[in-house]
Amino acid sequence: EDAPWRELQAFFGVDAAWSADKLSRGLLFWQLLGGEVVRLALVSPGVAQLFDASPSDRKSLPWIRLGVFLFELLPRKFLTGVAAT
Secondary structure (H helix, E strand, O other), rough: HHHHHHHHHHHHHHHHHHHHHHHHHOOEEEEEEEOOOEEEEEOOOOHHHHOOOOOOOOOOOOOOOOOOEEEEEOOOOOOOOOOOO
16 A cells, blocks of 8 residues: 555545455546645546556547546645644
């Protein structure tokens, strides 16, 4: 498991059985921006199957949006000095 996933699972209390099912079926995808993990998307089985397929012309598919974003990681220290503690 990767660090962002462990952090997300611990913070939100994501059910282990639910996440194991989705991970085993290839339905969870990280979105990276600037090389950093920012969002987790849940996709349909059909989208997961398309992602795993090899295009006949060997060109990569232009993914605009994969499914529904479940969680978004905010920048570290996002509210530092702004919110009351």
